[in-house]
Amino acid sequence: MPHPTPTDHPLPFEHYRGGLTDSLGAPAGFPEIALSGPAVAQFDELVHDLYPDAARVDPPRLQQLAAWLLSLPEEQASEELDSRMQRMEELRALLDDTAWDCSDAIRLRINKLLAYIDREDDLIPDRLPLLGRLDDVLLIELAWPAFAAEANEYRDFCLYRQTERPAGTPEQQREAWLRDRLAELELLRHSTRMEDEHFANGRTPEGPMRVTGSPLP
Template sequence: MRHDAPLPAGQALPLRGAPAGPGATPVPLAPAAIAAFNDLLHELHPDAPHVDQAALASMARWLDGLPVHEAEALLQARLGRLEELRRMCEDPDWQLEPALARRIRRLLDYVEQTRDLIPDDLPRLGRLDDALLVELAWPMIADELEDFRDFCRFRDENGGHADRERWLRTRLEEGALWEQLHRVRNQHYVDYGPLEGGLRVV
């Protein structure tokens, strides 16, 4: 069964088939910058879709046609997740696998640039490329971030003292216990075999 890719927020941005309004593209899109964006995107998440000029132009017109507060909320719903990523990267008790740590830092570095695919100071649209990169790269982050959230809960439950190894060992032990209890509930304690000769009332 195919599952949809995890998303950082609600419904996916309309990369394909955005209901774009009429008019020219409200943002300059240099082919070399689009190519660099795709190179970074596929470095972060090799299975991400390719982003072309037509899709970006359509999305820009779509976003530009939304009410200001709605457009800002859509972008912030994605960009607001970055603080949690920074906390995960900086947490001394949660040692990230080095390759994943490098990819997350590459994502954070891009978002912090002001002169990237779409300049950040462009009214209304300046953070569209940042939000889109977060969303399309999210599948490479989602499982790790979910584990980190669970680790933070575990650490809080243990007085703020825990590391990743202890968290993992405890969760594995809990999983083994759950499997044992599940097996016990679904089996008879004694198997007497079939009754021979049926029941006889004396």
């Protein structure tokens, strides 16, 4: 199964080939993105500290990803970046939400991710239009499997809290969410079990069908 990604459209990090590049493979018109090997290696180390099974990051892949981003219409390129940064803001919010109690390990990884995102002097300078956020969203994308379950559960909790408006303290609101979701899961299991039993009892009986009664004249 593919790794979970922050959006429904994964970045073409491992397979994209195209876009306007110069003789060295850098996106045409953006010499500032020329990357040093040690800086990329340090970035790759952070990626795998957050999620050990992530794809490896190297300069050619980064250059091609930048070329892909620049090949998009500006509005679409911004949407690709913004949609991933929004998932990052959800992680930031869950750390500050008193109703959400994530593990210390998850909290530590999120803080490491945030520490990089909040830097301006990271792998690609944030001052560059579009490209300045490329390394940030790539880090979110590649490390996302480490946060996906927590982020999706928190998103569901926020939706529940908004629609159901549970009463009580933040802790009681989360307990209500857990209780209702477990009840829904049990109802789904019961429904599935009933369907299975109905299917089993409704099978065609074994052996030939016998017809009784007087023969026709």
